[in-house]
Amino acid sequence: MEYRYSERMAKMNGAATREILKLLTRPEIISFAGGFPATQCLPQKEVQEIAHELLSEGKATAVLQYGTTEGFVPFREELIKYVKTAGIENVSLDETLVISGGQQGIDLMSKIFLDKGDVVLVENPTYLTALQIFDSYQAKIVGVDADENGLKLDDLEEKIKKHHPKFIYVVSTFSNPTGKTYSIENRKQIAEITAKYGVMVLEDDPYSKLRFEGEWVPSIKSFDKAGNVVYLTSFSKVLSPGLRTGVAVGNKEVIRKLTIGKQGVDVTTSNLSQLIVAEYLKRGYLFPNIEKSLPIYRERKNAMIAAIQKYMPEEFSFINAQGGLFIWGGFDAPIDTTKLAPEAIKYDVAYIQGQVFYPNADVTNMIRLNFSNATVEKIDLGMSHLGEMFKKEIAKAKKA
Numbered sequence: 001m002e003y004r005y006s007e008r009m010a011k012m013n014g015a016a017t018r019e020i021l022k023l024l025t026r027p028e029i030i031s032f033a034g035g036f037p038a039t040q041c042l043p044q045k046e047v048q049e050i051a052h053e054l055l056s057e058g059k060a061t062a063v064l065q066y067g068t069t070e071g072f073v074p075f076r077e078e079l080i081k082y083v084k085t086a087g088i089e090n091v092s093l094d095e096t097l098v099i100s101g102g103q104q105g106i107d108l109m110s111k112i113f114l115d116k117g118d119v120v121l122v123e124n125p126t127y128l129t130a131l132q133i134f135d136s137y138q139a140k141i142v143g144v145d146a147d148e149n150g151l152k153l154d155d156l157e158e159k160i161k162k163h164h165p166k167f168i169y170v171v172s173t174f175s176n177p178t179g180k181t182y183s184i185e186n187r188k189q190i191a192e193i194t195a196k197y198g199v200m201v202l203e204d205d206p207y208s209k210l211r212f213e214g215e216w217v218p219s220i221k222s223f224d225k226a227g228n229v230v231y232l233t234s235f236s237k238v239l240s241p242g243l244r245t246g247v248a249v250g251n252k253e254v255i256r257k258l259t260i261g262k263q264g265v266d267v268t269t270s271n272l273s274q275l276i277v278a279e280y281l282k283r284g285y286l287f288p289n290i291e292k293s294l295p296i297y298r299e300r301k302n303a304m305i306a307a308i309q310k311y312m313p314e315e316f317s318f319i320n321a322q323g324g325l326f327i328w329g330g331f332d333a334p335i336d337t338t339k340l341a342p343e344a345i346k347y348d349v350a351y352i353q354g355q356v357f358y359p360n361a362d363v364t365n366m367i368r369l370n371f372s373n374a375t376v377e378k379i380d381l382g383m384s385h386l387g388e389m390f391k392k393e394i395a396k397a398k399k400a
Contacts, residue, residue: 030382071098075278087218125357150182167200179321195226311387
């Protein structure tokens with residue numbers, strides 16, 4: 001049988017992180033690949049308590065029935081309070097849509113804005129699954145250069161003029177994969193430049209609550225005066241990825257289109273998940289749990305930095321992010337991290353090669369390391385194995 005797949009499937013290979021997840025069934029593998037929250041940070045007791053109450057007699061019907069596509073109203077009311085922590089004020093109900101995780105927000109934005117050949121601008125590098133989603137809608141993806149302050153504004157404006165993009169996608173706080181955070185001035189300028197040219201911005205914010213040091217910065221959405229910024233956030237990293245729950249905030253006309261797009265996908269985000277998260281927020285559980293989680297992540301990040309300095313070759317340099325879940329680094333040496341990823345598995349370690357985070361560039365020397373889902377002891381052991389492998393490869397390259 002010859003299967004006649006759609007044209008859009010041509011570029012849709014399995015995302016690198018999703019393929020890596022299969023390796024986690026092997027207990028000997030130390031994974032620095034996927035962005036898993038620490039198991040100790042998942043609030044099992046509180047979620048179990050809430051779920052039990054929700055499924056008790058008299059309340060179960062609302063949980064088990066269909067819900068509205070826009071989302072459970074009491075949950076959206078809690079979400080309006082929640083996004084104030086990103087500096088987003090005066091949000092109405094019809095400017096919110098409950099989504100099944102942040103990735104659904106990226107997919108819905110692509111669904112309502114992108115036709116074949118349309119341009120999306122992204123930070124170079126950016127979140128690999130976003131690239132895969134844009135590819136699936138047959139968009140042309142163009143990278144915008146960035147520095148320690150955020151997007152390079154001259155390059156952003158030049159590429160807006162040249163390509164007339166439908167929207168720009170950014171992870172502005174603790175960017176995936178680099179861990180960078182855009183400055184306040186950079187955020188203001190992105191909002192102003194895009195409004196000037198009538199370009200939408202999709203701001204993805206899964207990590208901003210995981211700050212270990214430095215000062216809080218408001219979202220790009222907080223500077224939106226033209227209604228051209230859609231803000232996404234989810235509870236995957238700060239509560240539970242398994243609940244698949246988040247929110248999109250934007251102009252009510254855009255939110256209405258996103259809602260229509262969602263109706264054809266999953267009708268509604270799980271009522272049980274929505275009600276659990278709504279009650280979790282209402283009871284004030286979220287921020288104490290985040291405060292309890294931050295020392296765990298900080299300790300693991302510091303352990304990884306110490307292990308990098310101890311074991312990795314001197315040709316390796318990295319970004320020391322103020323928060324998030326990742327360390328981004330690269331080699332000043334002729335080394336191909338894509339080819340070496342399978343070799344690392346032989347050393348019982350997994351990482352993500354940098355190449356997959358770039359839309360068009362041929363980058364062979366970068367890697368992303370996740371520190372959140374391994375103990376301090378495993379971080380040290382895994383980095384010792386990686387360091388051994390990379391030192392051997394660099395020595396071979398120098399002899400060649």
